[in-house]
Amino acid sequence: MTVQTWTYIFVALSFSLYIGIAIWSRAGSTKEFYVAGGGVPPLANGMATAADWMSAASFISMAGLISFLGRDGTFYLMGWTGGYVLLALLLAPYLRKFGKFTVPDFIGDRYYSQTARLIAVFCAISVSFVYVCGQMQGAGIVFSRFLEVDFTTGVLIGMGIVFFYAVLGGMKGITYTQVAQYCVLIFAFMVPAIFISIMMTGQPVPQIGFGSELTEAYGGGYLLDRLDGLSEQLGFATYTEGQRSTQDVFFITAALMFGTAGLPHVIIRFFTVPNVRDARKSAGYALVFIAILYTTAPAVAAFARTNLINTVSNAEYAAVPEWFTKWEDTGLITFDDKNNDGIIQYVGDPETNELNVNRDIMVLANPEIAELPAWVVALVVAGALAAALSTAAGLLLVISTSVAHDMLKRTFMPNISEKRELAYARISIFVAVLISGYYGINAPAYVAQVVAFAFGLAAASFFPAIVLGIFQKRMNKEGAIAGMVVGFTFTAAYIIYFKIINPAADSAENWLFGISPEGIGSLGTVANLVVAMVVARFTPEPPAEVQKIVENIRLPGEAIAR
């Protein structure tokens, strides 16, 4: 059977599974719709969190980015996992103990202010929208390449599926589809990685194969030494050495960590477990499940890079394999025979380099480059879709709860009936799907870049406000509001300036302290913290009952002070 047939089979099978689960787990109440009734076992929540978290960027783009960045790619690996330590130690247990539905719920109640609540709603919606557009785009790339439909049609199909189970099941449907999606995506990521590791190093565990010697067929010697040698020979940067400045790597890593801990769609997952202890446990499970993919990704990156160079460097253009021409059709690989010798010169020097490979395609193209069986290639497609759709669903839920619960129920229409609230939640998911689909089709940058914005914004707005709310009893509404506004505005302005208004100036000499727009969120976080603490010092302390809330969430276990 061809790759095409296998792809249709896998995609159809996995999609019917998701739809089946959605029908089985329809939501009847707002509590089920927002937090799956608060009864999700920690292991299931760990898997759902992992799928929720690992987006099209993790699955499709990350290994590819690392294979072009080499050691600098580290900031994705550490940033997107290290944030879980912050989440588990500083946020998850306390927010569960606080026990509401959403992040704006916490901000609004802790800071006894509707203004704070609305700012949180605004931040949650903007972060989630930016992020969800990236997912839709990811799904579009996959559909257009492997199902050979038009990019727009691809996005529309993705929208349709997410819409179906998110609207029907809310958090309950999303949680259980995410458990299934985690299984699909981790299997799809690991199978080709193990195949390629065995092929290239004879070592079935990719994490070990990463540091092993290549087999005779690949020329022997340690994989990483070989890759360094090849890179040097062709004039690329040495793979295991860094190119970016230390402070930039430092700040990007920090921004991704704080952002991870501040992303509302990840935080709300901890409201779905029965108690505080389970919230801690599910954070542990989540990172274990995430680490399986994240420790494999750098190995995949090194394998893919070596394989790509071996396959295309100095190859005759007329004799390139089928995958090469197919990716060329999508415009994601381009070849320009500058010296007209019919041979692909793939080198570091832009003057003589003839080949451009889009970074987003490495994971998708990897099994084909390594000539793995057709079903493995198709499996990767199903995995990529699972990754994109699971994250999109989680984000859409945040948007919907922010509108229906935080804006309508808690702010503008407090007397709304539960039935009406549920209807509004479903309508807002519908509208959100339409808007994100539109931006998925017409977005400016590539998947990982789009997602990087969301992290900076989440880091600079939510993370400090929540941490201060728990660990500083004296923190008041004036401080929190000023901090969030300053952090968010500063970060958004910096990113918009360098990415949209004046992209020509986007280089190290113009950056503030040498920090790139990807890393500016960490400075935004610091700004938020400092402003919040200074303002809180000069304004009245929070009312007694709010201080009581803070004391309560600090008590052990499920205990509540009387």
Add this chain to the structure above:
Amino acid sequence: MSDSSAHSYWKANIRLVLSLLSIWFFISFGCGILFVDALDTIRFGGFKLGFWIAQQGSIFVFVALILIYIRAMDKLDAKYTLESSSKSDEASQEGS
């Protein structure tokens, strides 16, 4: 729960979190970023040590830190809930 035991529970909690976070910082920002070049002079198997910590080792440490935290907090919770008479509705559903 009395105010003083709530206070000492919170202090113990903060101590635990701070010590775990200092390991977190040392491994990721320290070994993975600031001292990575120095550590790269040490090799094991096909890896340079700094490169390995940055791309894989740190992630294993993060997992270990959370697991230690879960253990330690369970112990701390048990100790302090025994001391107090307040009932805890730990309808704990063990993950299968």
